[in-house]
Amino acid sequence: MTRRPPNIVAVLGAGSWGTTFAKILADAGAPYGTQVRLWARREDVAEEINTTRRNSRYLADTVLPENITCSTDVAEVLDGAELVAVAVPAQSLRPQLQAWKQLLHEDAVVVSLMKGLEVGSDARMSQVIAAELELPAHRVAVVSGPNLALEIARQEPTASVVACPDEQVAAWIAAACTARYFRPYTNPDVVGVEIGGIVKNVIALAVGICEGKQMGDNTKASVITRGLAETTRLAVALGGEAETMAGLAGMGDLIATCSSPLSRNHTAGRLLGHGLTLDEVTGKMNQTAEGIKSAQAVLDLAGQLGVDMPITENVVAVLQGTVSVHDLGARLLSRELKSEG
Ligand SMILES: NC(=O)C1=CN([C@@H]2O[C@H](COP(=O)(O)OP(=O)(O)OC[C@H]3O[C@@H](n4cnc5c(N)ncnc54)[C@H](O)[C@@H]3O)[C@@H](O)[C@H]2O)C=CC1
Numbered sequence: 640m641t642r643r644p645p646n647i648v649a650v651l652g653a654g655s656w657g658t659t660f661a662k663i664l665a666d667a668g669a670p671y672g673t674q675v676r677l678w679a680r681r682e683d684v685a686e687e688i689n690t691t692r693r694n695s696r697y698l699a700d701t702v703l704p705e706n707i708t709c710s711t712d713v714a715e716v717l718d719g720a721e722l723v724a725v726a727v728p729a730q731s732l733r734p735q736l737q738a739w740k741q742l743l744h745e746d747a748v749v750v751s752l753m754k755g756l757e758v759g760s761d762a763r764m765s766q767v768i769a770a771e772l773e774l775p776a777h778r779v780a781v782v783s784g785p786n787l788a789l790e791i792a793r794q795e796p797t798a799s800v801v802a803c804p805d806e807q808v809a810a811w812i813a814a815a816c817t818a819r820y821f822r823p824y825t826n827p828d829v830v831g832v833e834i835g836g837i838v839k840n841v842i843a844l845a846v847g848i849c850e851g852k853q854m855g856d857n858t859k860a861s862v863i864t865r866g867l868a869e870t871t872r873l874a875v876a877l878g879g880e881a882e883t884m885a886g887l888a889g890m891g892d893l894i895a896t897c898s899s900p901l902s903r904n905h906t907a908g909r910l911l912g913h914g915l916t917l918d919e920v921t922g923k924m925n926q927t928a929e930g931i932k933s934a935q936a937v938l939d940l941a942g943q944l945g946v947d948m949p950i951t952e953n954v955v956a957v958l959q960g961t962v963s964v965h966d967l968g969a970r971l972l973s974r975e976l977k978s979e980g
């Protein structure tokens with residue numbers, strides 16, 4: 640039996656992706672009377688959305704649908720929500736979940752929109768959500784793909800992936816976020832989909848550094864392709880599918896992030912390549928570039944599993960200041976010769 644669309648959905652986090660995903664859910668749910676409730680940390684953001692239908696700090700040119708309301712009161716936002724999507728910076732997630740736990744609807748499905756790995760535990764966001772909220776696997780899902788928020792807010796067509804081990808739940812979420820400009824596919828491979836989204840941020844830092852150093856398209860294509868190879872090795876070692884890495888959440892997201900000036904990770908890399916320090920880069924960007932913090936966690940995880948991730952290793956060394964951006968290209972090329980596979 641097909642499950643009816645959710646009456647109420649909640650989106651926690653009113654940054655660029657949370658606000659854009661709220662718009663997708665609102666456009667998708669409008670014919671069914673779905674109400675979308677967005678949680679913002681800041682009162683001025685909530686007030687602006689409710690009174691002007693805009694979130695000018697993150698999505699200057701977008702008018703949000705009428706069936707979105709925004710509040711700083713998370714209890715109000717979660718009340719009765721059957722579907723809850725979360726888009727806060729990865730490193731800030733765990734401490735917030737305890738406060739949300741008691742407020743969650745008893746059957747709610749929680750969807751991670753985040754693309755980061757937790758520093759310290761090396762946990763994926765779906766793992767943090769399942770552990771802290773004590774949810775079974777069929778009530779935790781991930782949405783990931785080539786999804787630059789600003790393009791989607793402008794309603795430029797894109798595809799994405801909804802990952803959940805329960806295929807009916809994945810199909811229910813996919814239906815709830817299918818809009819004229821947003822086409823989700825389903826995939827039971829949560830590990831692969833999530834790892835694709837996490838590691839592409841680290842590879843985008845490397846590509847950005849190469850671009851900042853005026854290196855050309857051959858260099859960038861080489862880093863992207865070998866970046867996909869190391870992402871695939873990590874995903875497979877964790878139990879994910881190599882096939883997922885050839886899809887939207889793997890190659891698709893990697894291409895979008897490594898080629899777009901809209902990507903914060905790509906931009907951060909480019910600024911590093913121009914010679915700015917890490918502090919100068921983070922000071923200049925007032926948005927989340929997850930790869931900066933996740934890179935070390937990715938490398939730790941790879942180390943535990945005995946997975947070779949040379950690009951990630953070099954990005955971490957640049958971020959730590961032990962390798963100069965001037966030496967990155969040469970370091971990537973001077974590795975021992977081996978077969979491509
Ligand atoms: N922007 C994009 O195009 C996409 C972003 N993502 C992922 O979505 C997640 C969120 O990213 P964005 O919305 O882009 O970030 P953002 O920087 O645009 O917004 C982050 C939001 O989290 C809030 N926030 C910041 N620190 C917080 C804290 N300590 N506690 C609670 N809330 C806090 C901010 O007020 C803001 O509302 C990231 O994991 C990112 O990788 C995924 C797909 C696309």
Ligand SMILES: O=C(CO)COP(=O)(O)O
Nearest residue numbers: 784785786787902903904
């Ligand atoms: O995940 C994204 C596109 O799919 C957004 O990338 P950035 O976080 O680098 O902007």
